[in-house]
Amino acid sequence: MEQDLHYWKSLREDDDASALKYFYNQYIKLLYKYGYHFCQDANMVEDCVQDLFLRLWEKRSGLGDTNNVKLYLMVALKRSIYEKVKKGAKTSNTGDDVIETFDTGFTMEESIITSETEQINKEKLLQTLEHLSGRQKEVIYLRFYNGFSPEEVSEVMNISNQSVRNLQASALKKMRNNMGDSLILIVIGKIIVNFLNFL
Structure with missing residues (x-):
C-alpha cells in the first residue's frame, strides 16, 4: 500500500513514466480478471483497460488523491465498461436496461476446489452461485x-454501506x-488463501 501511494504521488507530481509502468505491472492481471466478470467481450475489456492507463498518463497532473490505488483503478475500470456497454446499447437500440440486467458472470475458479474428494462440494458451490x-x-x-x-465495496458498486451488508448477508x-455452515467457512477460507497467493 505504501509503495502504491509513493508511485501515485510520483505519477501525479513528477510525470514519472516508471510510476505508470509500476501500476500496469502491479494491477494489469487483476483488472483484466475483474473486467471479465462484467463483460465477456475480451476486446472490449482490453480496450477499457488500455484506455484506463492511457487516461492515467494523459490526465496525471489532474488526478485526485487516493489512499487506495487498487480500489481507484477498479472503480474507474467498472465505470468505463458500463459507459461502453451503455453507448453500445444506445447505438444498437437495445435500450439502457442492458445495464440493469448486467450480470457479473462470477464463477469460482477451478483452482479453489481441486481435490477429487471435494467434487461434490464443488458442484454444490457452483449450483449455489448460479442462484445468487x-x-x-x-x-x-x-x-x-x-x-x-464494506466501505470499499460500497465505493466500487456505488451503493450504500447498508446495501453492501444486506447483499452480503443475503448471499x-x-x-x-444450500451448503451448510462448515462448508461455507471452508470455501471462504479457500477464497481468502487464493487471494493472498494471487498478491
Missing part, C-alpha cells in the same frame, strides 16, 4: 476474493442454506 444475483456475486467477489471492506444465507 449479479450484485450478490459481486459483493462476495469483492469482499472475500479481493479483501475489500451468505443462500449459500449456507
Whole structure:
C-alpha cells in the first residue's frame, strides 16, 4: 500500500513514466480478471483497460488523491465498461436496461476446489452461485476474493454501506442454506488463501 501511494504521488507530481509502468505491472492481471466478470467481450475489456492507463498518463497532473490505488483503478475500470456497454446499447437500440440486467458472470475458479474428494462440494458451490444475483456475486467477489471492506465495496458498486451488508448477508444465507455452515467457512477460507497467493 505504501509503495502504491509513493508511485501515485510520483505519477501525479513528477510525470514519472516508471510510476505508470509500476501500476500496469502491479494491477494489469487483476483488472483484466475483474473486467471479465462484467463483460465477456475480451476486446472490449482490453480496450477499457488500455484506455484506463492511457487516461492515467494523459490526465496525471489532474488526478485526485487516493489512499487506495487498487480500489481507484477498479472503480474507474467498472465505470468505463458500463459507459461502453451503455453507448453500445444506445447505438444498437437495445435500450439502457442492458445495464440493469448486467450480470457479473462470477464463477469460482477451478483452482479453489481441486481435490477429487471435494467434487461434490464443488458442484454444490457452483449450483449455489448460479442462484445468487449479479450484485450478490459481486459483493462476495469483492469482499472475500479481493479483501475489500464494506466501505470499499460500497465505493466500487456505488451503493450504500447498508446495501453492501444486506447483499452480503443475503448471499451468505443462500449459500449456507444450500451448503451448510462448515462448508461455507471452508470455501471462504479457500477464497481468502487464493487471494493472498494471487498478491
